[in-house]
Amino acid sequence: MKCKSYLLALLCILIFCEIGISQYKSDAPQHSLGLSVFSEFLGTPKHTPLYYLDNSFPTDNKGFAISIESAGEPFGLFRFSHMMELGYFHHQDLYQVLFIGYKPALELKLLNTIGAHVIMGLSYAHSLPTNQTYTFEDGEYEKKRNLGHPHFMPSLGAGVSLDLFGLLNVPAEIFIREEVFGLAPYATDGDFPITLNHKISLGIKIFMD
Amino acid sequence: MMNYTKFILSTLSFFVMYGCIKEEIIFTQEDYACELTLQNTHPDSISFEHYLSEKTSEGIPGISMLIANNEGVWSGAAGFADISNNINMQSCSVNRIGSITKTFTAVSILQLAEEGLLGLEDNISNYLDTAIILNIHNASTATIKQLLNHTSGIPDFTDNIDYWLDTYNDYDKLWTAEQELEYAYGLEPEFNFESGTQLQYSNTNFVMLGLIVEMVSGVSGERYYQNHIFNTLGMTQTYFNQTDKDIPSLVKGYHDEFGDGVIRDYTNNPFAVNSMAGGIASNTEDLFTFVKAIMTPGILLNQNSIDLMLESSTVPLADPSEFDYGTDNRVKSIAGLGLGVFKLNTDYGIAIGHNGGFNGRRARMWFFPESETSIIFMYNGTRFKEIGRKMFRNEILELVFN
Numbered sequence: 001m002k003c004k005s006y007l008l009a010l011l012c013i014l015i016f017c018e019i020g021i022s023q024y025k026s027d028a029p030q031h032s033l034g035l036s037v038f039s040e041f042l043g044t045p046k047h048t049p050l051y052y053l054d055n056s057f058p059t060d061n062k063g064f065a066i067s068i069e070s071a072g073e074p075f076g077l078f079r080f081s082h083m084m085e086l087g088y089f090h091h092q093d094l095y096q097v098l099f100i101g102y103k104p105a106l107e108l109k110l111l112n113t114i115g116a117h118v119i120m121g122l123s124y125a126h127s128l129p130t131n132q133t134y135t136f137e138d139g140e141y142e143k144k145r146n147l148g149h150p151h152f153m154p155s156l157g158a159g160v161s162l163d164l165f166g167l168l169n170v171p172a173e174i175f176i177r178e179e180v181f182g183l184a185p186y187a188t189d190g191d192f193p194i195t196l197n198h199k200i201s202l203g204i205k206i207f208m209d
Numbered sequence: 210m211m212n213y214t215k216f217i218l219s220t221l222s223f224f225v226m227y228g229c230i231k232e233e234i235i236f237t238q239e240d241y242a243c244e245l246t247l248q249n250t251h252p253d254s255i256s257f258e259h260y261l262s263e264k265t266s267e268g269i270p271g272i273s274m275l276i277a278n279n280e281g282v283w284s285g286a287a288g289f290a291d292i293s294n295n296i297n298m299q300s301c302s303v304n305r306i307g308s309i310t311k312t313f314t315a316v317s318i319l320q321l322a323e324e325g326l327l328g329l330e331d332n333i334s335n336y337l338d339t340a341i342i343l344n345i346h347n348a349s350t351a352t353i354k355q356l357l358n359h360t361s362g363i364p365d366f367t368d369n370i371d372y373w374l375d376t377y378n379d380y381d382k383l384w385t386a387e388q389e390l391e392y393a394y395g396l397e398p399e400f401n402f403e404s405g406t407q408l409q410y411s412n413t414n415f416v417m418l419g420l421i422v423e424m425v426s427g428v429s430g431e432r433y434y435q436n437h438i439f440n441t442l443g444m445t446q447t448y449f450n451q452t453d454k455d456i457p458s459l460v461k462g463y464h465d466e467f468g469d470g471v472i473r474d475y476t477n478n479p480f481a482v483n484s485m486a487g488g489i490a491s492n493t494e495d496l497f498t499f500v501k502a503i504m505t506p507g508i509l510l511n512q513n514s515i516d517l518m519l520e521s522s523t524v525p526l527a528d529p530s531e532f533d534y535g536t537d538n539r540v541k542s543i544a545g546l547g548l549g550v551f552k553l554n555t556d557y558g559i560a561i562g563h564n565g566g567f568n569g570r571r572a573r574m575w576f577f578p579e580s581e582t583s584i585i586f587m588y589n590g591t592r593f594k595e596i597g598r599k600m601f602r603n604e605i606l607e608l609v610f611n
């Protein structure tokens with residue numbers, strides 16, 4: 001019985017692969033503009049979206065990002081893309097972050113409609129406090145413009161997408177993506193060299209070609 | 210490409226220069242009004258005042274202190290209660306006292322024991338929900354007394370990183386005792402030992418004791434403290450389970466988040482405000498009243514309860530490094546833990562009391578029975594570890610006793 005299941009699964013994969021060959025609507029490189037909103041929270045790797053479905057979502061930290069993406073020529077079911085992303089999020093009354101980064105991704109697309117992707121990122125992030133800070137100078141505290149702190153922001157994520165061209169003849173794609181990222185160096189209480197954050201994004205990609 | 214670069218650089222510059230910052234609320238000195246009840250009678254007042262000024266010139270935002278011994282009483286303050294509004298700290302300024310709350314909870318338990326409503330040797334499983342008992346390590350074997358002197362072996366829920374992550378994810382959240390205890394569910398203690406065999410400080414012990422006080426007395430912790438301690442002693446500037454919005458006179462708490470000398474206001478963090486392990490806000494004068502009362506039979510406790518409270522546990526420390534005060538200091542070592550109080554060996558005799566604090570605030574409440582000296586101080590800045598350590602371990606003791 002178990003063997004039959006494996007064989008069936010293998011057969012399905014082969015069929016999908018066969019259908020999937022040349023499933024991209026164009027073999028030419030594609031350019032797109034992406035817009036997404038996301039919810040951000042701190043969490044260890046066990047704090048996946050599933051964990052929070054079970055434990056009620058922990059945060060209302062919101063953010064948004066815009067991106068420009070360039071996808072290369074497909075090879076079979078896959079294609080590589082390169083993305084530049086600029087985003088912002090506000091974490092409680094603690095900090096706000098602007099980030100800009102390069103994000104290469106590998107996408108798998110089936111039936112010209114359903115896609116899945118893995119994405120990594122190397123970004124620069126700049127955090128600022130959300131309220132006034134005071135600097136100790138000449139024996140007293142003074143209000144001073146806080147120029148914030150720079151951070152390296154590596155990320156890794158995965159997501160799924162739905163191409164609307166096949167369904168509605170609209171040159172756009174909607175996606176949902178979970179990413180884990182860190183801000184380093186960071187010190188919420190002096191001892192954390194890096195934060196571990198999650199971000200769940202919902203976005204749209206508009207094809208410009 | 211050039212246009213993109215310009216756009217990105219402009220966006221970054223705009224963000225750095227004008228990133229949204231919350232507008233500060235304007236307060237006046239009247240908003241921080243508090244009542245001064247003590248007359249300064251101490252002959253060394255000038256040197257005490259000078260010392261506090263010295264500390265604020267080193268970077269402590271604001272500090273209030275009370276010293277009382279057989280020469281007299283002095284209370285004073287220096288620095289700011291609220292930097293942005295230029296409000297001075299006063300000796301009666303209200304600050305959060307963090308874990309000094311545990312001493313109030315210990316007194317509450319001892320009062321309930323005096324009334325015969327509970328026994329210190331009772332197993333806590335007689336009082337707490339089954340879910341708590343089944344899910345927390347050692348909860349099924351620990352007694353009330355073992356919670357009071359931290360020999361229960363029950364893990365500290367603040368050792369669970371999920372607690373801190375969730376705190377930072379929901380910064381304004383008011384945690385209930387039950388919610389805090391859930392972070393101890395299934396948590397393996399850092400030092401695993403049977404109840405009563407070793408000593409390891411754990412905040413969970415006093416969160417549980419708070420639930421026991423409420424369960425046995427039939428009233429909320431807030432009501433219990435008010436009726437049996439605050440009102441009894443006339444502590445009119447002491448609060449429990451009140452956020453910064455509920456206590457207008459609460460001094461701001463400042464924290465140096467990155468350790469770079471830049472501080473920010475952490476006042477709105479309601480950390481532990483409704484926990485009987487850390488939720489009281491008070492001032493030096495009210496704490497002085499409390500210290501005198503717990504050392505005097507017939508006010509809050511009878512002589513037998515006071516003796517029990519001050520009796521040191523005899524079991525070894527699970528982690529001696531936690532109480533390593535160094536060899537060159539006036540505070541030498543831990544002499545033991547009583548019920549809700551620490552006992553320290555110092556060059557000036559045994560000191561009895563408790564420390565407290567969290568982001569933005571620190572408080573110290575100590576009594577030296579041999580010389581009948583009380584030293585109580587609070588300051589509203591954190592990440593000043595070296596200054597803070599020197600203050601209690603050496604400087605203030607030398608100032609008072611030499």
